[in-house]
Amino acid sequence: MTATMGSTVRNGLGIIATIVRIVGLVIVGILVAHIVLTLLDANPSNFVAQFISGYAARFNLGLGNLFVPSQPKLGVTLNYGVAAIVWLVITTVIVRLLRRL
Template sequence: MAATVGTTMRQGIGIIATIVRIVGLVIVAILVAHIVLTLLDANPQNFLTEFVSTWAAQFNLGLANLFTPEQPKMAVTLNYGVAAILWMIVTAVVVRLLRRV
């Protein structure tokens, strides 16, 4: 009986860890997509560009003005790039902690 509960709990935590990893990767993908669309001069009035930009602004961890170079594309690349890296690190740490439980 105790082994069954332990196995079920490990499976549940494994599922939660997988969900956390997927959510983290989706957030990183949105941030990277925003960088790419900015670098390629995507039409800011396009639905996809607006969608990605809106969500990227939500996930930038307040780092949108961390670096302020004169070139706007460089600012987006640096600021959202740092946010993407931080999301990757935080996601990896949380997933690792969940899997250790």
């Protein structure tokens, strides 16, 4: 019976790890989409651009003004790019820990 319970726990942790990976990748995708829309001069009053910009601001981990170069687009690329990398690293570490349990 304990073998079945251990298998169930492993399956549950695998599902949680998959959910964490998906959520992390969605956040990284939002941050990257914000960078792309900024670089391509998307209309800031467009609903999609506002939606992505709003969520990117929530997920930037306080790194929205880490770098302040003279070109605003470079600032967005650096700041949100660093945030995306941090999210990717955090997500990868958590998923690996969950899979090892």
